[in-house]
Amino acid sequence: MSIPLSVLLVEDSPEDAEFIMREIRRGGYEPNFQRVENATHMSTALAEQVWDVVIADYNLPHFSAVHALTLLKETGFDLPFIIVSGNIGEDVAVAAMKAGADDYLMKNNLARLVPAIERELGEALNRSTHRRAEEALRESAERYRVLFQHAPEAIVLHDCDTERLSEANPEAERLFGLSASRLRLRSPWTLSPDLQPDGSISRDRAIEYIERALAGETPRFEWTHLRSDGTEIPCEVSLAAFQIGHRRVVQGAIRDITERKAAESRLAASREELAQRVDELQRVNLEIETFLYTVSHDLKAPLVTLHGMTELLMASGGKWMGVKERHYVERMRANVAHMQRLVEDLLDMARLGRTREKxxxxxxxxxxxxxxxxxxxxxxxxxxxxxxxxxxxxxxxxxxxxxxxxxxxxxxxxxxxxxxxxxxxxxxxxxxxxxxxxxxxxxxxxxxxxxxxxxxxxxxxxxxxxxxxxxxxxxxxxxxxxxxxxxxxxxxxxxxxxxxxxxxxxx
The missing domain is CATH 3.30.565.10 (Histidine kinase-like ATPase, C-terminal domain)
Known part of the structure; x- marks a missing residue:
């Protein structure tokens, strides 16, 4: 099955045009072509359709291959441009190649036409792929630059070859109190106290984290940095390594966690205060329970005595007590019974949680x-x-x-x-x-x-x-x-x- 090929042919001779198309068909292609003879027609054709290749006769009555090549460059299209001529000198051909033509052939020898087209189509594809890759790289670099410059946290780039910072964003300048130009003269550990809070040496620990990043890890850790005025800054740092050309670079994203640490300290203090209050409440509750138990226990014995005495009065005093006296004793007995129930309830409440349950x-x-x-x-x-x-x-x-x-x-x-x-x-x-x-x-x-x-x-x-x-x-x-x-x-x-x-x- 023939391969479709869109050909813009700059040629004034229909016979030569058909001769060229026949050669292309012999190479396994089915050309869809348009023949133009002047700049106006060529500009229109370029604007109206996408072409795979431009083939141009060197000399036309009102146009030429050189003019066609110039016009093509002005449009910005990157198309293979092949000159085919019946009579052209070698010096003219070399000049055309220097001007940007991809190849030239003689009309009486078109055996190289299809191979030349295929070669130049491949080269054009490579150039297009390379341009897209470069464009994607530029866009990626621009996106990174925007993110880098406007990130809400400090970002620095550490060059592993020079052991110096190579870049620092505005937030890093604010965090350290140093300009980007001054930060680029520093190593990461020189922006830290000699020792970290856990007693480790900042330089040794920083190199350890950098090596872990270069090994493919993304370490995240807490770190104490120094401002230019000597103030210590508690930070959270995350590292990631990548290549810029032949340079090994480690990116450090640094977040100031001063407020978080202050909040954690306040929370720890609140927890400690709460624990102390809970301990105090437990102690007071224990004292209250002990008091209730002691008082209730101590009241129990005299209440038993009172209960026994009221029973004796009711049993033996019926002969000499009048109605009024008997009423008083009944009230006394009822209140004693009530007090006994109350004491039992208090003792029971004091025992709750203090005895082993089954x-x-x-x-x-x-x-x-x-x-x-x-x-x-x-x-x-x-x-x-x-x-x-x-x-x-x-x-x-x-x-x-x-x-x-x-x-x-x-x-x-x-x-x-x-x-x-x-x-x-x-x-x-x-x-x-x-x-x-x-x-x-x-x-x-x-x-x-x-x-x-x-x-x-x-x-x-x-x-x-x-x-x-x-x-x-x-x-x-x-x-x-x-x-x-x-x-x-x-x-x-x-x-x-x-x-x-x-x-x-x-x-």
């Missing part, structure tokens, strides 16, 4: 049944209805502590029941991620939203005159639940009832 896997419903059994007397007295499903979900917990949480919440539900209806308590459970959410809903007096957080604080009772609670129960619930990584919260509507929720880990 973790086991079981269904929460088992703990709920045990809590209901503990409170059976209270439920019977109040005629309370408790609704409990067959299963609530498996957990890994200290069974005794979970019973305590449920008993406190159930007791709370009955204590704060509505005066116009019998207490009704429903226990539910549902999975939520890695946890179980346990719900205890009642139909009691309810709680105003502004008290939702307050009720979990120690000694806080929203309705002091309601129930016999110590004001510690919900605080114990919160502490136990949080001790096992859970959370507790309440939703309530005054006059309708409350729903307490807490989470336990799912087994």
């Amino acid at each position: 973790i086991e896997t079981f269904d929460v419903v088992e703990a709920a049944r045990a809590a209901i059994e503990q409170l059976s007397g209270v439920f019977s007295a109040k005629r309370a209805e408790v609704i409990l499903p067959d299963r609530l979900g498996q957990t890994r917990y200290d069974r005794r502590r979970l019973i305590q949480v449920l008993a406190n919440l159930l007791s709370n539900a009955v204590q704060y029941s509505h005066p116009d209806r019998a207490p009704r308590v429903e226990i539910k459970g549902k999975p939520e991620g890695d946890a179980l959410v346990i719900q205890i809903r009642d139909n009691g007096i309810g709680i105003e939203e502004r008290h939702f957080d307050r009720i979990f604080e120690i000694f806080e009772k929203v309705s002091p005159g309601q129930g016999e609670g110590t004001g510690v129960g919900l605080s114990i619930v919160k502490k136990i639940v949080e001790l096992y990584g859970g959370r507790v919260w309440v939703q309530s509507e005054p006059g309708v009832g409350s729903a307490f929720y807490f989470t336990v880990p799912k087994a």
Whole structure:
């Protein structure tokens, strides 16, 4: 199959034109040609079409190969230009070659025409490829120059042969307080203190990083530089090596991290201060727990004595006590019992987290049944209805502590029941991620939203005159639940009832 070839033929003879085209066809090409005889026609042809080669007769009545060559150069097109003539002297041919013609042939000997065309097409392709490569290189160099000059960080180029900086951008001038011309006289390590903060010698360490870059690595490291006034600058440096001609160059991108280091110092100081405060709070909490434990323990013995004495008074004093005296003793006994419950609650709260817990896997419903059994007397007295499903979900917990949480919440539900209806308590459970959410809903007096957080604080009772609670129960619930990584919260509507929720880990 013939190869297409676009030929612009400067020739006044149709017969010679066909003779030349026939020779090209014999060489395996299918020429698409246009014959022109003057400068105007040639300019038009060059503007309207892309050509592979220009073949020109040396002498035409109103034009010549020399004029055609000049016109071609003026257009800027790099096309093979071959002169074919019937009569040309050697000196004229040499002059044409010097003027820029690629070859010349005699019309009576066109055997070299196709090889000449192929050779010159190859040369033109090489020139075009070389020009594109040079253009791409210039564009790349220009892009690098723009980036280099306008980079937000300092950039320097280290010439490995001279061991001096060869370039420095404006940000590097600002960072070091030196002009680019003065920086070009310096080695990288002369812009650093003799020793780095870790005690290493700056020159030795810098050479080590440069050698790593030359080996193909892109080291990134922290480095202390010096300004011209002797001020030390903490920096982050990244290196990359490349070739410029025969020169080995290492580019250093330098970022001033003074502000980052200051922020890290402030953060470290804040962490240290926070750690000290946490230690202090832990110490104070320990002192408070120890105090609660000691006081509660010391109160326990006299309360036992008071309780025994009130029982003796009630048992043996019935013959001589009147109604008024008996009422006083009953009040004393009730308050002693209340104080005993309070002391027990305080002791229990102080022990939380200080004793070894026994973790086991079981269904929460088992703990709920045990809590209901503990409170059976209270439920019977109040005629309370408790609704409990067959299963609530498996957990890994200290069974005794979970019973305590449920008993406190159930007791709370009955204590704060509505005066116009019998207490009704429903226990539910549902999975939520890695946890179980346990719900205890009642139909009691309810709680105003502004008290939702307050009720979990120690000694806080929203309705002091309601129930016999110590004001510690919900605080114990919160502490136990949080001790096992859970959370507790309440939703309530005054006059309708409350729903307490807490989470336990799912087994």
